[in-house]
Amino acid sequence: AQSVTQPDIHITVSEGASLELRCNYSYGATPYLFWYVQSPGQGLQLLLKYFSGDTLVQGIKGFEAEFKRSQSSFNLRKPSVHWSDAAEYFCAVGPYIFGNEKLTFGTGTRLTIIP
Amino acid sequence: DVKVTQSSRYLVKRTGEKVFLECVQDMDHENMFWYRQDPGLGLRLIYFSYDVKMKEKGDIPEGYSVSREKKERFSLILESASTNQTSMYLCASTPVGGAYEQYFGPGTRLTVT
Numbered sequence: 001a002q003s004v005t006q007p008d009i010h011i012t013v014s015e016g017a018s019l020e021l022r023c024n025y026s027y028g029a030t031p032y033l034f035w036y037v038q039s040p041g042q043g044l045q046l047l048l049k050y051f052s053g054d055t056l057v058q059g060i061k062g063f064e065a066e067f068k069r070s071q072s073s074f075n076l077r078k079p080s081v082h083w084s085d086a087a088e089y090f091c092a093v094g095p096y097i098f099g100n101e102k103l104t105f106g107t108g109t110r111l112t113i114i115p
Numbered sequence: 116d117v118k119v120t121q122s123s124r125y126l127v128k129r130t131g132e133k134v135f136l137e138c139v140q141d142m143d144h145e146n147m148f149w150y151r152q153d154p155g156l157g158l159r160l161i162y163f164s165y166d167v168k169m170k171e172k173g174d175i176p177e178g179y180s181v182s183r184e185k186k187e188r189f190s191l192i193l194e195s196a197s198t199n200q201t202s203m204y205l206c207a208s209t210p211v212g213g214a215y216e217q218y219f220g221p222g223t224r225l226t227v228t
Contacts, residue, residue: 009155034216043119043205043219044158090157101146101165101209102173103217107157 002027006106021076023091032094033074039087086113119220127226134193138206145211147189152203196227
């Protein structure tokens, strides 16, 4: 069965500092990988996704993530955070199987930005 | 843009009431999903549907049922609401054919008193 671990429940970062959110997955074959962001009181918005090819993927709002198969990781990064990045971030994994579109989500990392 | 709408943003119900949460998507997606979101637990799949009148249980289906009579609409039903069903409920949709990104509605925060 597939699973996702986000080891950091809460991270606090100063505005302008760099950010890395960790995500480790468990899946026996090639996975689809996603990062979503949830602003307070809102639904989830897709930041970026990895299916295949270049292991460094660019997303919206200046985010990027790197797929490392050897480490089963898909960490999210941003070089300089803005106050508006304060939100909860979810990593998700899905199987590379036609007709099986279920995703498994991590428990989320809440990001706080301090001035 | 894909739009997924949910009938209510906030809902307060009493224990034992029958509760309907409605979700509508406008992109002709085959797959629709219901999740509940609780602090520290992330998103957990309750039910999903891959076609009209078709459904499958997710990870936590107990106490819930679903209905999909039309392709664009997916309803979550709490037959007899209990306080432990107080949660944020999120609906999502995606087209068939691989794990495409899921498009989420804004969520319904349900409080059962």
